Amino acid sequence: GAVVSQHPSWVICKSGTSVKIECRSLDFQATTMFWYRQFPKQSLMLMATSNEGSKATYEQGVEKDKFLINHASLTLSTLTVTSAHPEDSSFYICSATDRGPSGANVLTFGAGSRLTVL
Amino acid sequence: GQNIDQPTEMTATEGAIVQINCTYQTSGFNGLFWYQQHAGEAPTFLSYNVLDGLEEKGRFSSFLSRSKGYSYLLLKELQMKDSASYLCAVRDSNYQLIWGAGTKLIIKP
Numbered sequence: 001g002a003v004v005s006q007h008p009s010w011v012i013c014k015s016g017t018s019v020k021i022e023c024r025s026l027d028f029q030a031t032t033m034f035w036y037r038q039f040p041k042q043s044l045m046l047m048a049t050s051n052e053g054s055k056a057t058y059e060q061g062v063e064k065d066k067f068l069i070n071h072a073s074l075t076l077s078t079l080t081v082t083s084a085h086p087e088d089s090s091f092y093i094c095s096a097t098d099r100g101p102s103g104a105n106v107l108t109f110g111a112g113s114r115l116t117v118l
Numbered sequence: 119g120q121n122i123d124q125p126t127e128m129t130a131t132e133g134a135i136v137q138i139n140c141t142y143q144t145s146g147f148n149g150l151f152w153y154q155q156h157a158g159e160a161p162t163f164l165s166y167n168v169l170d171g172l173e174e175k176g177r178f179s180s181f182l183s184r185s186k187g188y189s190y191l192l193l194k195e196l197q198m199k200d201s202a203s204y205l206c207a208v209r210d211s212n213y214q215l216i217w218g219a220g221t222k223l224i225i226k227p
Contacts, residue, residue: 006160042219043205043217043218043219043220044161044205044217046214046215046217091158093160093161106151106163106166107151107163107207107215108163109160109161109162110160111159111160112159112160114158
């Protein structure tokens with residue numbers, strides 16, 4: 001089945017620094033990838049849709065200058081949290097769609113990246 | 119607005135059966151998904167329903183009634199490893215996924 005690789009799985013950084021998270025589709029090409037954020041005991045929140053070769057589409061309330069998304073190839077999307085602050089501490093998960101056994105476009109998730117900003 | 123409702127938490131006994139319900143009100147419908155998420159991990163795909171009826175996959179089954187805006191996930195022969203959150207998500211007319219808040223399932227011996 002489809003595999004999405006994401007790293008780092010966890011990162012601790014100082015306030016004011018930038019952190020880059022990578023998301024790769026390992027055995028399929030993903031023209032579109034999705035970045036989610038999840039706070040403890042809450043559901044997934046879509047942050048942005050990453051489109052290969054074009055600008056990402058951000059959800060309302062998500063600062064595009066703070067969460068930089070680059071989708072330079074069909075297998076790689078990156079999310080950079082710029083000038084991170086403690087309130088940015090969260091679980092960030094990337095995903096991509098692939099056609100599952102049922103024929104439906106199924107969303108496959110990376111393992112997630114837990115960011116802690118001190 | 120669009121809304122997905124599912125119970126916050128459920129408790130069941132090892133070896134038993136549990137049904138997790140999901141009701142939705144969305145702008146159009148292009149399929150309903152169930153995902154399992156263990157604590158601290160990313161969600162993994164369980165099932166997909168686009169037509170009314172029951173889809174069975176091993177110990178897990180998922181049911182859909184589009185006219186009622188209703189789905190359930192049925193877990194049989196519960197095992198301790200089934201303790202997790204179960205997320206219901208609906209794809210709307212714009213092919214956007216609308217997520218429920220998840221149901222935390224606690225399995226007791």
